[in-house]
Amino acid sequence: MSTVKGLRAxxxxxxxxxxxxxAGIAQAQGFSTERPGSILIFPKVVNTDVNTVIQITxxxxxxxxxxxxxxxGATVNGQPLWQVTDFELALTRQQxxxxxxxxxxxxxxxxxxxxxxxxxxxxxxPGFTGYLVCVETSVDGTPVSANxxxxxxxxxxxxxxxxxxxxxxNAVGIPGCGSTLGPCGTDGxxxxxxxxxxxxxxxxxxxxxxxxxxxxxxxGPDPALVNAGNTAxxxxxxxxxxxxxxxxENLIPETTTIAAQIRDEFETVSSVFPIGVDCYFEDPLxxxxxxxxxxxxxxxxxxxxxxxxxxxxxxxxGVPVVGVANVLRTADDGSQDTAATNLHFCTDETxxxxxxxxxxxxxxxxxx
Amino acid sequence: MAVGExxxxxxxxxxxxxxxxxAQRSASRLSPAILAASLILALGAGSVSAQVxxxxxxAGYVVxxxxxxxxxxxxxxxxxxxxxxxxxxxxxxxxxxTAVTVDCWWVNANKHCGTDRGPICTTNADCSxxxxxxxxxxxxxxxxxxxxxQPVGFLASNGLSALxxxxxxxxxxxxxxxxxxxxPVPEDPFVGELKCLEVDSDDTPIISNDxxxxxxxxxxxxxxxxxxxAASYNGVGxxxxxxxxxxxxxxxxxxxxxxxSTADCAATYAPCPxxxxxxxxxxxxxxxxxxxxxTELTLVPCSEDLGSPADQLDLTVTANMLVYNxxxxxxxxxxxxxxxxxxxxxxxxxxxxxxxxxxSIFSVGVEGTITGxxxxxxxxxxxxxxxxxxxxxxxxxHSAVADGTVLAKTAFNLQHxxxxxxxxxxxxxxxxxxxxx
Numbered sequence: 001m002s003t004v005k006g007l008r009a010x011x012x013x014x015x016x017x018x019x020x021x022x023a024g025i026a027q028a029q030g031f032s033t034e035r036p037g038s039i040l041i042f043p044k045v046v047n048t049d050v051n052t053v054i055q056i057t058x059x060x061x062x063x064x065x066x067x068x069x070x071x072x073g074a075t076v077n078g079q080p081l082w083q084v085t086d087f088e089l090a091l092t093r094q095q096x097x098x099x100x101x102x103x104x105x106x107x108x109x110x111x112x113x114x115x116x117x118x119x120x121x122x123x124x125x126p127g128f129t130g131y132l133v134c135v136e137t138s139v140d141g142t143p144v145s146a147n148x149x150x151x152x153x154x155x156x157x158x159x160x161x162x163x164x165x166x167x168x169x170n171a172v173g174i175p176g177c178g179s180t181l182g183p184c185g186t187d188g189x190x191x192x193x194x195x196x197x198x199x200x201x202x203x204x205x206x207x208x209x210x211x212x213x214x215x216x217x218x219x220g221p222d223p224a225l226v227n228a229g230n231t232a233x234x235x236x237x238x239x240x241x242x243x244x245x246x247x248x249e250n251l252i253p254e255t256t257t258i259a260a261q262i263r264d265e266f267e268t269v270s271s272v273f274p275i276g277v278d279c280y281f282e283d284p285l286x287x288x289x290x291x292x293x294x295x296x297x298x299x300x301x302x303x304x305x306x307x308x309x310x311x312x313x314x315x316x317x318g319v320p321v322v323g324v325a326n327v328l329r330t331a332d333d334g335s336q337d338t339a340a341t342n343l344h345f346c347t348d349e350t351x352x353x354x355x356x357x358x359x360x361x362x363x364x365x366x367x368x
Numbered sequence: 369m370a371v372g373e374x375x376x377x378x379x380x381x382x383x384x385x386x387x388x389x390x391a392q393r394s395a396s397r398l399s400p401a402i403l404a405a406s407l408i409l410a411l412g413a414g415s416v417s418a419q420v421x422x423x424x425x426x427a428g429y430v431v432x433x434x435x436x437x438x439x440x441x442x443x444x445x446x447x448x449x450x451x452x453x454x455x456x457x458x459x460x461x462x463x464x465x466t467a468v469t470v471d472c473w474w475v476n477a478n479k480h481c482g483t484d485r486g487p488i489c490t491t492n493a494d495c496s497x498x499x500x501x502x503x504x505x506x507x508x509x510x511x512x513x514x515x516x517x518q519p520v521g522f523l524a525s526n527g528l529s530a531l532x533x534x535x536x537x538x539x540x541x542x543x544x545x546x547x548x549x550x551x552p553v554p555e556d557p558f559v560g561e562l563k564c565l566e567v568d569s570d571d572t573p574i575i576s577n578d579x580x581x582x583x584x585x586x587x588x589x590x591x592x593x594x595x596x597x598a599a600s601y602n603g604v605g606x607x608x609x610x611x612x613x614x615x616x617x618x619x620x621x622x623x624x625x626x627x628x629s630t631a632d633c634a635a636t637y638a639p640c641p642x643x644x645x646x647x648x649x650x651x652x653x654x655x656x657x658x659x660x661x662x663t664e665l666t667l668v669p670c671s672e673d674l675g676s677p678a679d680q681l682d683l684t685v686t687a688n689m690l691v692y693n694x695x696x697x698x699x700x701x702x703x704x705x706x707x708x709x710x711x712x713x714x715x716x717x718x719x720x721x722x723x724x725x726x727x728s729i730f731s732v733g734v735e736g737t738i739t740g741x742x743x744x745x746x747x748x749x750x751x752x753x754x755x756x757x758x759x760x761x762x763x764x765x766h767s768a769v770a771d772g773t774v775l776a777k778t779a780f781n782l783q784h785x786x787x788x789x790x791x792x793x794x795x796x797x798x799x800x801x802x803x804x805x
Contacts, residue, residue, distance in 0.1 A: 033424045034783040053656050055647045057741045059785060092696045096647060098739040100656025114737035115694020150783045152647045158659035158766050158775050164595065166657060166766045166776035170783060212426075214458045214519060214582055223523050224586035225596065227439060228452035263517050265532035266539025298539065299532065301521030303460045303580075327584070327600065333592030337776045339600035344462075344580050345425050352464045 029175055029183035030205045030357075031322065033342040036060075037173025038144065039197065039204065039362065040151045042132040043323045044169070044240035044282070044340075045070065045101055047124050049162055052101040053154040054132060056118075056171075058091035060148035065090050066134040067141060067364070069248055070122075073130035073280025080279035082253040086365075088141075089118040089134070091148075101128070130280055131242050135197065135364065136176075143364070145176020145191040145204070147183065155326065156338065167340035169324045175205050195249065195364040201357075207244035207320050209355030210307030210346035213237075213260075215325070217296035218285040222329050232332035237294070241281035241306070241323035245360035253279035256318035259309045260290065261352075264299035273309060277321055305346055307355055319360050419607060419638040420787040421622070421759065426462045427605025428573070429620060429637050429794075430581040432562040433761045434601075434666040434710060434779070435474070435553065437525045440590055442556035443488075448591040455524040456584040457562060463578035464517035467544055470579065471567050471796070473674050474524075474553050476506040477560040477708035488557060491720065505707040507674045509797050510551040511571075515544030524562075527552035560708060561668055565620065565796065566608070572616035573635040575608045585763070585779065599779035601761045606637035622670055622757065623791030633793070640670035640757025640792055641784030644744040648762065650693070650732040651714040651725060653739070659766035659776070663730075666710040667703075667744070670757035670792035680707055685756045686747040689716070691729050694737035699729040705746075705758060713742075744782075748790060755792035 029035065036059045045052045058064050065088065072083035091097060097118040099105035104123035105113065134151070138144050150173065156166030177188030189202045199206050216222065216235045225233035243254040259273035272293045275281075285294035296302050306323075308316040323343050330336040346355035421427075438446055438453045446452045461468045480486040480502055481495035489501035514520065515533050522528045528550040533542035553560070564581060568574045581603030588596040606622055614632025623639025649661035667687055673680040684706045691699045701717045703709065713730035715721070726733050730742075746756040759782075766776040 031424075032422065034422060034781055035420075036783070036785060051657055055739050057645070057647055059645060059741075094692045094698070094741070094743075095694065095696045096692060096739050096741040097694055103656060114735075115739075116696065150645055150647065152780060154655070154657065154764075154778070156657050156659075156766065156776060156778075158657055159768055159770070164766075164775035166659065166764070166778050167600075168764060168778040168780045170780060212460070212462065212580055214460055214580065216456075216521070222456075222586065223521075224454040224456055224584075225588055227454055227523060227525065228446075228588045228590055229440065230588055230592065230596075263519060265518065265520050266541055267515055267518060267533055267543055268539070268541040269517075301458055301519050303462075303517075303519035327598065329586065329596060329598045331588050331592065331596040333589070333596075335588070335592070335594065335596040337595075337597045339584055339598040339778065340780075341582055341600045341602060342424055342781070344602065346462070347425060348462065353462070 030347065031208050031345055032173045032175070033170040035173055035175065036147045036150050038136040038147050038149065038176035039174035040134040040149050040171040041242060041322055042151060042153045042171045043242045044155060044326065045124070045128070045130055045132045045153065046155060047102045047126055047128040050155055050157040050165065053098060054101060054151065055096060055098040056089065056134065056149060056151040057096040058094060058148050059150055060146060061093045063090065063092055064146060064148045065137045065139055066149060067137050068132060068134040070124055070132055071130045071280065072128050073282065074127060080253055082251065082279045084248060084251065085122055087119060087121055091118055092116060129282055133246065142193045143191055143197055145178040147175050149173065155340065163336060165328070165336060165338040167326050167338040169340040169342050172322045174199065177201065177203055177205070195366050197362040197364065199244065199361055200359040207358045207360050208345035208347055209316065209349060209357050210305050210320055211323060211343040212346055213239065213304045213306060213325055213343055215285060215294060215302055215304065217300055217302065218294040220300060223300060225329065225331050230331040230333065234330050236328045237285045238326045238328065239281065239283060239285065239323060240326065241277050241321040243277050243319050243321055244358065245319045245362065247363045249363045249365045254319065256308060256321065258306050258321055260293065260304050260306050262293050262302055262304045264296045264302045266299055268299070305353060305355065307346065310354055310356065314356070316356050316358050319358055419609060420641055421604055421606045421638050423602035423604050423781040425605060426577050426580045428566040428577045428579065428608035429606040430564050430579050430603040431668070431759060432457065432581060432583045432603045433668045433759060434585065434763065435524050435562050435583065436559055436585050437553050438557035439525050446590050450590050451587050452590050453585065453587045456521060456586060457524060458519065458521040458582050459564065460519040460580040461514035461517060461578050462580050463576070467513055467515050468578050469511065469513045469567050469569060470564050471509060471511050471571065472562060472564040473507045473509045475561040475563065475708070476504060476508065476554050476558060478504050478555055478558060480504050488555065503706055505677045505680050506554065507677065507797065508551060508554045510549060512548030512550060513546055515546050518546065522550050524553050524558070525556055559710065570616065573608065573620055575611055575635060577607045579605065587777070594773065595775050597774065597777040599763050599777045601779040601781050604759045608635055608637055610636045612636050619793040619795040621791050621793050623755065623788055625791050625793065639787040640755065640759055642745065642786030642788055643784060644758060644760065645783040645785065646742040646744065646762055647739065648713065648742065649739055649764070650735045650737065651712065651728065651730050653732040654769065655738070657766065658769065660769055660772065662765045663713045664710060664763045664765065665713055665760060667705045667758050667760040668708050669705060670759055671755055671794065673795040675795050675797045685758055687758055688745045688747050690743040691740055693735040693740045701729060755788050755790045757788045757792045
């Protein structure tokens, strides 16, 4: 394991913002929050006033391995830290494992944490706000397309005078294509085993063109709490977004720009552009990048599509994002709770949704 | 009679019992093989197996497996100091070019003393002497139209008497015309499901996947003082794949109908998953969040008969559960799912309530690790006619270590592997089966 701090010079090579429209791909499995994958992305991992518990399971009947990367996306003076810490896991067949992000997990068969320790998992520092990526590998660290991994994350805290909030979401799974019979359909190929994981519907599934966010009007009252007499309730949605493309080798924070197309219950349409995602995005819908567009004047509920804008040739400019929404509800007595939802993937490539699939890549450091 | 013949006979009998809306069935029936072949032709080789139900993309048929309501207006009402429960449902037509018509069904899984008209109960102890607390299963349908791209939201307890952009509920930006209404749940308190199907103006299922649905179960202490909790999950969507061989009154099929089936399908949708994966804390575990965790699992059958509740009550799916702890040690247990099952994990293999929980294979004391995974699979019954797929959602309670008070809840979708080789079927009512009073 190595801990890497700071930015290094380099160039994020060949993020291929191309249209993947080959026959058969439309029917292929893409990114998923409920099927096993070969790459897992946990878009929200924090160690602030709340903690995060990571659970990962090997769903196969074979021993498997994973190379994981914590990315601290917290900003200091407006600049993302982009601090990467990596570690490795070994999971026996069907083995579930877990750890608290703030404590990590030691390799100690006699400690109080029962179970086979999957490997030494480092703790993340206080203030950490970012995400976790795990890539399934063979014993020597070569990426494999075995599609064995599923994961969930629980974010929250109970007691100690802090907030009593807990939310849970499924990790985003990226399937490896494996072959023409695999989840990518007839365009699927075997994993080439190099350190460039191509998200192109050949080696791994390509990035979905956008994500949907269903939301309650930001800062408005919650109808369920109002109905119970808690009239001063408020709702606030926090979005965590990760660019679909990462360069761990050169440590170049991936930057993309997305647009939000927002629609309320009365067909009022608005849009917000640009929303910059520099390495990582974590903000409530009331934050300045959204310009108040998620505070609806005449409607309680709304929906939005987040996707990169299209260039003149109909090809997205930049990479899309994956993420999770975490909704905080506060009653008038001060009691509160959060509820996380996985964002739906937008796969409609036709206008006006225009969620055009984008090819991208995850570039791993070379340790072998 | 050979064993195989006996199984087929039983299957036919069961199908005949369940098929209550087949008067308009098309005379032409395709064999399952032809149906499968046409499906493959329609979708392209290799693509059929790639499609399975999912909660992260829009779909044509969507199931919310867990809806809960008990409000201050219920019978009995939730009084001050009690916990009020309601469910926020958000439905969006992601098709920004075309309006969609949606048929929905509340599936009332309340238990009642004696008959469906008896008082709502949880156990026999809630009923008068001599009466049993009987599982109910009563669908209530409604239909509405969403304008292109329109999102709507409503409380399950209230419904929507008119949709935004309905001519009676206009907005200055409304271009399209919404219609219909969302009926409130038929009882308060209520536990059950919501199922929604995209149809055309003739109530025929259409091959389109435009519905994004999610639910948030909110609880709060009436009058304040203890806790507010919220748990969200996405609806389980089944993407429409191909028109079926049957007419609009025939069932919708989730996957390829099993061999030997005589069911015609109004349309074919993605199949149910073969195995559901639940990643959970073992009950009673102290988490790194400072809470004591327990998990409530809600399972519903994929096959339904929304037109004949009595037949639905006859359908019981045995859920086989393989439980793995972090030592890779495996236990197993089975549970019978009749219409709707929502149960704490520790109560699956022990008596209801906290008594005996420490002996459950879902207990942290038995397993010896904080977390585990449970693989859940519906066992194919002997009928062979309809599938025995399952779908569901999990809810997690996080309690204070000091006194066990539930301070936060969270919900999450089950993950899954594979798809059911033997498909499922959903027999439905054609609107309006239950006209508003």
